[in-house]
Amino acid sequence: MIDLLEADEVFTAGQFRERAIAVLGDLRHRGKLPVIAAGTGLYLRALLEGLADAPTRSEELRARLRAREKRAGPGSLHRLLARVDSEAAARIASRDTQKIIRAIEMRVLAGKSVGEIHRGGRAPLQGYAITKIGLLPPRAELYARIDARVESMMKAGWPSEVRGLVDRGIPADAKPFQFIGYSAIREAIKAGKNPGAAVPSIQLATRRFAKRQITWFRKEPGVHWLAGFGDNPEITLAALSLLRSVPAEA
Numbered sequence: 001m002i003d004l005l006e007a008d009e010v011f012t013a014g015q016f017r018e019r020a021i022a023v024l025g026d027l028r029h030r031g032k033l034p035v036i037a038a039g040t041g042l043y044l045r046a047l048l049e050g051l052a053d054a055p056t057r058s059e060e061l062r063a064r065l066r067a068r069e070k071r072a073g074p075g076s077l078h079r080l081l082a083r084v085d086s087e088a089a090a091r092i093a094s095r096d097t098q099k100i101i102r103a104i105e106m107r108v109l110a111g112k113s114v115g116e117i118h119r120g121g122r123a124p125l126q127g128y129a130i131t132k133i134g135l136l137p138p139r140a141e142l143y144a145r146i147d148a149r150v151e152s153m154m155k156a157g158w159p160s161e162v163r164g165l166v167d168r169g170i171p172a173d174a175k176p177f178q179f180i181g182y183s184a185i186r187e188a189i190k191a192g193k194n195p196g197a198a199v200p201s202i203q204l205a206t207r208r209f210a211k212r213q214i215t216w217f218r219k220e221p222g223v224h225w226l227a228g229f230g231d232n233p234e235i236t237l238a239a240l241s242l243l244r245s246v247p248a249e250a
């Protein structure tokens with residue numbers, strides 16, 4: 001599921017689940033073992049546990065909300081969300097316009113808060129035996145790899161990719177610019193500065209994100225934690241051993 005969308009397309013967790021289930025079915029038909037590399041816990045839970053019965057998108061309502069934000073200034077939608085759903089507002093960052101709009105949309109269309117909707121019934125993934133494997137390498141080594149990865153991405157043409165998005169007119173609130181690094185590089189390009197100056201801040205933001213990922217997945221039930229990187233032969237063997245231990249009839 002790589003290279004499926006254009007940069008300005010919206011892709012919800014529900015759409016991800018539909019596509020992923022179709023891929024799983026194709027892999028099963030071909031006798032292949034599906035391996036899901038999950039960096040975003042929300043999407044993994046959407047696939048495995050299902051989604052709440054949330055209302056569909058309303059482009060008319062979304063357009064009105066965007067117009068309100070433009071008219072009243074940054075932060076106005078987050079303040080509105082705080083009035084109608086304080087629980088969601090406390091969880092969503094004030095700059096995450098897409099999530100704020102979705103939360104308000106759910107509150108208006110369903111008449112319930114995001115929390116109430118998510119606590120409703122869900123349809124979990126059926127017909128698969130799930131083995132969750134988490135990698136937990138030494139923190140210093142993890143951070144060193146993150147720093148090296150950011151530098152290699154810059155050398156491989158990341159600034160050119162961002163410049164291409166800007167030249168195509170992809171708006172600043174589009175999904176790509178919500179990802180770590182993209183907004184920082186965009187701001188450097190727009191200001192006529194060297195994008196390489198953003199490397200330290202991108203490395204720091206990525207390390208912090210990795211820490212949050214570990215915290216998230218440590219709360220995930222049933223994870224088998226392996227103390228190393230996936231390219232370590234001992235870790236690879238341990239992972240294969242876990243998979244072999246799954247009952248065939250599961």
